[in-house]
Amino acid sequence: MTTARRDTYTPETLLSVAVQVFNQRGYDGTSMEHLSRAAGISKSSIYHHVSGKEDLLRRAVSRALDGLFAILEEPGAREGRPVDILEHVVRRMVEVLISELPYVTLLLRVRGNTATERWALERRRDFDHRVAELLKAAAADGDVRADVEMRLVTRLVFGMINSIVEWYRPDARGATGREVADAVVRLVFSGLRGD
Amino acid sequence: MTTARRDTYTPETLLSVAVQVFNQRGYDGTSMEHLSRAAGISKSSIYHHVSGKEDLLRRAVSRALDGLFAILEEPGAREGRPVDILEHVVRRMVEVLISELPYVTLLLRVRGNTATERWALERRRDFDHRVAELLKAAAADGDVRADVEMRLVTRLVFGMINSIVEWYRPDARGATGREVADAVVRLVFSGLRGD
Incomplete structure (x- = not known):
């Protein structure tokens, strides 16, 4: 029973x-x-x-996407040199990814079989594009190294950030969202050999 | 017919x-x-x-694993300061990933449902452990920054490298394995803001 x-x-x-x-x-x-x-x-x-399964998907990926797009409206993303804005956005992307972990995980696994999935992919591409534009502006200012192709950098930095959903588990002994964000920012902007 | x-x-x-x-x-x-x-x-x-499907899987992931482990036997991985060995290994991991793209892609997707998959996961962990040990040795020498936890760095660097299988497509107009390896090494060791 x-x-x-x-x-x-x-x-x-x-x-x-x-x-x-x-x-x-x-x-x-x-x-x-x-x-x-x-x-x-x-x-x-x-x-x-x-209204059904696709409605749930739309609400779920919207939560992830709204969290990501909201970063671009924050004061730290609206004023300052592009390289500093980029640093703010990278830090906050990691924090949003971790605070909205299951929603961002779902967003990153979307395939494009339904209209909702294609819409989500489109918005994800918009967001990625906004970040890539910041990187280009920072490069134009001479604030980021010129010896690496910017499209490659964008792919690699997104690859590093997105990989967090594969291993991060919220747990009392593990790193907090802030610690992971610090690590990503230090690694991406100053590298392993340090400042 | x-x-x-x-x-x-x-x-x-x-x-x-x-x-x-x-x-x-x-x-x-x-x-x-x-x-x-x-x-x-x-x-x-x-x-x-x-002898069957699992035999094919074993041969395929062996090809990827043998390629990765062979890196550790190269002269550049056997002599020098740990940080320089680490840099050599990171560069060569990217090159092997790209030259053996379908095999490494398969390796990275192994789940652990069969004995062969569990064996492959175990060897992958061995390899990751060897790289993590190099990072620790470089940190002990003071050659890598001390303000990021080494386990986090290992995860993030592997995350960046492994993400390459998701977007890299061998194609005449795209980046070569060497260009991607250069970009990863520059980003990981010196960061976006440059030396």
């Missing part, structure tokens, strides 16, 4: 369950049945909150 | 077909039937060359 849990979900709390299932099974591999089992409520209860 | 291609494979050429299929479908999602179709020869012809 199974007892259905009483539906005390809001769209937000339902979202956190859905994101976990999406990250475990992959979005394509997740059915409404899987979501219903993980949440412990019926499919029709889920439809009471959201 | 289908015409079976004449079996002119060697274990090595069969391997390159298998690795492509593994990378596309995932190792778990690949059957001997998929391999037989991709190679255009019968399953029994495949069994003539190798």
